[in-house]
Amino acid sequence: xxxxxxxxxxxxxxxxxPAPPARHSPELLLGLYRMLVKCxxxxxxxxxxxxxGKYKGxxxxxxxxxxxxxxxxxxxxxxxxxxxxxxxxxxxxIKGAPLKFCFAQLFAKVTSPDRGRSSPAHMGxxxxxxxxxxSSIAAQLNIGxxxxxxxxxxxxxxxxxxxxGDGATSFGGFHEALNFAGVxxxxxxxxxxxxxxxxxxxxxxxxxxxxxxxxxxxxxxxxYSLDGNDILGVYEAAQTAIARARAGDGPTFLECxxxxxxxxxxxxxxxxxxxxxxxxxxxxxxxxMFEKHLMEKKLLTEVKKKEIADETTREINEAVEFAEQxxxxxxxxxxxxxxxxxxxxxx
Amino acid sequence: xxxxxxxxLSQEMERDExxxxxxxDIGLSGGVFKVTEGLLDKFxxxxxxxxxLAEGIIIAAAIGSAMMGLRPVPEIQFADFITPAVDQIIxxxxxxxxxxxxxxxxxxxxxxxCGAGGGSGLYHSQENATWFVHEPGxxxxxxxxxxDAKGMLLAAIRDPDPVIFFEHKSLYRQAKGEVPExxxxxxxxPAVVRREGGDLTILTYGFMTxxxxxxxxxxxxxxxxxxxxxxxxxxxxxxxxxxNSVRKTSKCLIVHEDKKTMGYGAExxxxxxxxxxxxxxxxILRVTGPDVPAIPFSPNxxxxxxxxxxxxLAGIEKLAAY
Numbered sequence: 001x002x003x004x005x006x007x008x009x010x011x012x013x014x015x016x017x018p019a020p021p022a023r024h025s026p027e028l029l030l031g032l033y034r035m036l037v038k039c040x041x042x043x044x045x046x047x048x049x050x051x052x053g054k055y056k057g058x059x060x061x062x063x064x065x066x067x068x069x070x071x072x073x074x075x076x077x078x079x080x081x082x083x084x085x086x087x088x089x090x091x092x093x094i095k096g097a098p099l100k101f102c103f104a105q106l107f108a109k110v111t112s113p114d115r116g117r118s119s120p121a122h123m124g125x126x127x128x129x130x131x132x133x134x135s136s137i138a139a140q141l142n143i144g145x146x147x148x149x150x151x152x153x154x155x156x157x158x159x160x161x162x163x164x165g166d167g168a169t170s171f172g173g174f175h176e177a178l179n180f181a182g183v184x185x186x187x188x189x190x191x192x193x194x195x196x197x198x199x200x201x202x203x204x205x206x207x208x209x210x211x212x213x214x215x216x217x218x219x220x221x222x223x224y225s226l227d228g229n230d231i232l233g234v235y236e237a238a239q240t241a242i243a244r245a246r247a248g249d250g251p252t253f254l255e256c257x258x259x260x261x262x263x264x265x266x267x268x269x270x271x272x273x274x275x276x277x278x279x280x281x282x283x284x285x286x287x288x289m290f291e292k293h294l295m296e297k298k299l300l301t302e303v304k305k306k307e308i309a310d311e312t313t314r315e316i317n318e319a320v321e322f323a324e325q326x327x328x329x330x331x332x333x334x335x336x337x338x339x340x341x342x343x344x345x346x347x
Numbered sequence: 348x349x350x351x352x353x354x355x356l357s358q359e360m361e362r363d364e365x366x367x368x369x370x371x372d373i374g375l376s377g378g379v380f381k382v383t384e385g386l387l388d389k390f391x392x393x394x395x396x397x398x399x400l401a402e403g404i405i406i407a408a409a410i411g412s413a414m415m416g417l418r419p420v421p422e423i424q425f426a427d428f429i430t431p432a433v434d435q436i437i438x439x440x441x442x443x444x445x446x447x448x449x450x451x452x453x454x455x456x457x458x459x460x461c462g463a464g465g466g467s468g469l470y471h472s473q474e475n476a477t478w479f480v481h482e483p484g485x486x487x488x489x490x491x492x493x494x495d496a497k498g499m500l501l502a503a504i505r506d507p508d509p510v511i512f513f514e515h516k517s518l519y520r521q522a523k524g525e526v527p528e529x530x531x532x533x534x535x536x537p538a539v540v541r542r543e544g545g546d547l548t549i550l551t552y553g554f555m556t557x558x559x560x561x562x563x564x565x566x567x568x569x570x571x572x573x574x575x576x577x578x579x580x581x582x583x584x585x586x587x588x589x590x591n592s593v594r595k596t597s598k599c600l601i602v603h604e605d606k607k608t609m610g611y612g613a614e615x616x617x618x619x620x621x622x623x624x625x626x627x628x629x630x631i632l633r634v635t636g637p638d639v640p641a642i643p644f645s646p647n648x649x650x651x652x653x654x655x656x657x658x659x660l661a662g663i664e665k666l667a668a669y
Contacts (some may be wrong), residue, residue, distance in 0.1 A: 115448040117499070131414070134446070136438045142404060143439060146411015153367065153417060169438035173434070183399065232352030337449045338483045338505035339583070 001185045024232070026299050032231055033294055034308055035074055036287050038243065039090040041312050042099065046089070046106055046120065049320070051264050055107045057119045060087045064229075064261035067286035068193045070094055071234030072254070073159050076242075081129040081151075083144030083162035086121035087193070087260070088133070091163065095128045099319035109326035138168040141177040141190065148186035148251075159245040160188040161238075167198025168216065170206050175313035177250070182219035185250035189241045190216075192255045199264040200272045228256025229286040230295075258286075267334045348490075348522040351497040352382050352458075352514065356420065358530065359504050360390055363418060366504060369396035370405055370422030370458075379424055380460065380519050402432035409455045410439050410509075418504055419455050426461035426475040426513070427641075433478070440482035440509040456503040457511045461489075462554055463604060463636075463653060464517030468644035472603040474636075475552075476513045480582040480614070486535055487581040489513040491556040493524045494563040495579055498533030506535060517552040522557075536580050537587040544572030547598035547629075547666055550589060552578040555602045555654060571667045573600075580624055581611060589615070590623055597628040598669065600662050604654050607635040629669030634662040 043063050050059045062069065062118065064086075073082055073094040084091040092102055097113075105112040105123045112118075113125050124132025131147065133140045144162035154161050168174055169192065181188050192212055196203045209215070216223025222244075226233050234256055241252035259281035263270035270278075294300035360366045367390075368383060374397040377384030387395040398405050402423060409419035423429045429436075437455070443453045463472045479487050480631045486508055490496040496514070503510035541556060542563050551559045574597035576592050578585065593599045599619055601612035612633040619631055634654060636642075642652045 024408065044505070056387065067643070096639065113448070113450060114446060117446050117448055124447055125449070126447055131450060132443070132447045136434055136436050139407075139439060142407030142435060143405065143411045143414070146408040147414055148411070149408050150412035150415025150417050153412060154415060172431075173403050174406070178402040179399060179401070180404045180408060337445050337447075339444070339486070340452065341449075 021053065026182055029294060029297075032074055032235065033069060033290060033300065036066050036231065036290060037308055039070060039093060040311050041309070041316060042093060042102065043090055045316050045320070047262070049106060054324070056107075058121065058265045058267060059106070060089070060121050060265050061262045062087045062090060062260065064281065064285070065193050065195055065256075065258040066090065067231040067234050067290070068191060068256040068258050069163065070330070071231045072189065072191045072238040074235065077158065078162065079129065079156065079158040081131060081147050081158065081160040083131045083140040083147070083160060084124070084133050085140055085163045085165060085168070086133060086135060087165065088163045089123050092123050092125050092128070092130050095125065096219060097125050097128055098321035099315055100305055101125070101322035103319040107326070108322040108328065109323055110329040112327040115333065121278070137210045138164060138171040138174040138177070140164065141168065142173050145177040145181050145186060145188060148181060148188040149184060151187050152184065155269050157246045158187065159242050160189060161191060163191050165198060166192065166194040166196065166203055166206055166212060167201065170198070178215070178219040182221050183250045185248065187245035187248070188251045189238065189245060190251060190253045191238075192253065194255050194257050195260045197264075197273065199261070199268070205206050205297060210269070211255060213253050213255040218298060219251075221251045221253065221344050223253035223255065225255040225257065228258030228290060229284050231286055231290050235297045248333050348496045348514070349380060349382055349519040351493040351526045352500055353384065353386070354499040354526065355500040356383065356391065357386060357426050360386070360394060362530070366418040366420060367394040367396065368420045368422065370409060371398060371400055371424045373397060373422050380516065382397060382514070382519070383422070385419055400415055402428055406435040406440065406455075406457065406502070408430040409457070410435060410443070410453055413453050413455045414451055415445075416466060419457065420504060421457050421460045423457060425471050425646065426459050427470045427473045429459060429475060436458050436485070436509070437478065437482050438545070441482040444508065444517040445484055452507055453509045454507050455509050456500070456506070459511060460516050460517040461512050461513045462517055463649075464515075464554075466644065466646055466649050469641040472642040474513070475585050476511070476581055477605055477609075477611045479511050480497070485582060486510040487513070488535055488579060489515065489553045489581060490533075490579055490633050491515070491518060491522060491553055491577060493522050493526045495533050496522070497526050498531050498534060499579065501530065502532040502535050505532070510535065511525065513553070517554050534577075536583065536585055538576055538578045538580070538585040540574060540588065540592065541577050542573065542575040544574040545596055546572045547600060547663065548574045548576060548592045548596045549600050549602055549659075549663070550576050550578060552611070552652070553604060555604050558654070558656050559602050559659055562656045562663060565656070566663050566667075570662065573663060584618070586618060586622070593619055593623050594626045597626055598666050599627070599631045600666050601631065601632070601633045601635075602654065602659055602662070605636055606638050607633060609611040610635055610639050629666055632662055632666050
């Protein structure tokens with residue numbers, strides 16, 4: 001079912017880069033690597049736990065597209081904001097959420113930031129400036145744009161990084177948000193994770209465009225199409241965009257062409273995609289490609305790699321244990337936090 | 348009432364620099380009904396924002412900046428145009444506090460011009476307030492006097508939760524009355540007994556308040572004393588005042604301009620059925636706008652649609668006979 005146009009965007013040379021490659025410190029490169037590993041391993045663990053029946057609902061894996069998140073949210077400042085979509089549970093981790101709270105969210109426990117109200121797809125973290133997402137498509141772009149307006153009005157130099165898939169670009173709210181941000185030169189970076197499939201609908205039925213970044217022209221700010229599996233390319237483009245936003249020069253649209261390895265969610269076998277397509281993309285695994293790069297630069301060894309993996313496994317196991325042992329919220333909490341505590345409400 | 352709202356906005360923007368207004372045609376033109384006239388000159392473009400014609404982002408921009416600690420007051424030019432913003436209001440604003448267990452809040456006040464009047468036809472006459480009453484997390488208010496309009500708007504802007512502030516366009520110029528110059532609030536929540544009477548209770552709100560009072564005066568001359576309760580806050584509802592009145596009079600007529608089926612009166616009736624059944628001496632009756640999609644343009648059709656004093660009188664007579 002894969003169309004030719006879908007394959008065309010796999011070619012990394014088709015992607016433009018807004019800035020020339022920079023020299024990065026080993027510390028930064030290893031930091032990016034550790035975070036990629038952490039996101040990959042947490043996501044895979046979340047999938048396993050779901051399949052083991054450890055929690056109900058669903059999980060929306062982002063495996064395969066981690067570089068789009070890590071490359072853009074890595075080392076954001078505490079006062080910066082992230083507006084995740086349903087597939088960006090790991091954005092909480094990159095923004096600094098302790099793993100135990102992330103797994104508590106999966107398990108819907110009272111120890112999660114929202115005391116078990118939202119499913120894992122809708123995890124937010126107010127203290128860390130991660131906006132609590134909703135299922136309404138593109139909604140995080142609209143709310144994120146509002147937060148960017150607030151930042152501008154308060155004369156802060158924080159930025160908002162907002163995530164969304166290719167499917168969200170068809171929604172009216174997407175247009176309203178980007179148009180508004182363009183008018184007011186808001187400090188927001190729109191990170192489009194174009195994974196070629198909006199649930200089961202291929203890109204060719206979403207848009208007549210080859211590059212979704214072309215849309216940025218219509219809103220009066222720059223847009224770039226990137227190889228979303230090349231973490232350094234994404235990181236560099238994001239740094240340029242963040243600097244631009246902080247300087248008050250307005251939004252940037254970053255289309256990160258990538259691929260989700262698994263179905264839309266854990267209950268979707270994704271039979272609409274060909275095996276060849278999936279395998280071709282798995283060969284362009286963002287983690288493996290970066291690992292190879294670091295090995296070649298002699299910044300990573302097999303020993304070091306195992307050490308990082310073991311350390312992450314330990315951390316995840318502790319987090320899962322915390323989550324499993326945490327209680328569910330009491331039924332008496334059902335009607336709490338509808339209005340402010342001072343408000344009289346309820347019929 | 349128009350001046351009262353303008354004064355409330357102006358005074359609150361002066362008092363609290365976190366407050367800003369945004370919406371279609373509110374700045375340069377001062378609003379379709381001139382409610383926001385003069386505010387652009389006084390506060391500048393940064394705090395009086397003429398927005399693109401896109402209700403979704405008007406509300407989303409307000410929600411996001413409220414999350415940052417600001418106090419936005421977005422305007423929806425006509426209640427008929429609120430539908431593109433419903434996703435933001437219902438899926439975001441009403442649920443933000445709940446879904447983050449109090450981590451985020453959404454102190455926005457959405458001003459909405461609504462209601463019949465002026466023969467403006469299908470798309471400039473709808474009320475639509477009841478849509479939002481169904482959503483816990485929202486507060487829905489509709490004042491009927493100039494005094495309440497100013498006091499409740501100030502209370503709404505200072506409220507920690509999202510408030511939808513409905514302004515009936517017919518009241519902009521018809522609702523006249525003394526409005527104190529200074530700062531005061533009329534709390535969101537309590538209903539008010541506008542007229543005391545022992546024979547039956549009229550529960551009403553908005554533009555229908557004065558029409559119900561007019562009908563009550565006429566019935567008084569015929570020996571029937573109606574108690575008129577104005578429900579200024581539609582959600583959360585003040586059950587106590589309503590129940591106290593109905594328990595006293597034992598009869599209840601509900602009057603509203605919006606459509607009948609699943610309208611506000613249906614909920615009021617259900618509450619009375621659940622909580623005051625033993626006190627009732629007659630059926631709970633409703634006088635409402637008809638179940639017609641919207642108010643038609645032609646003057647005679649518009650007139651046929653209107654809830655007027657005659658229709659209210661007929662309702663009172665029917666109920667008083669029990």
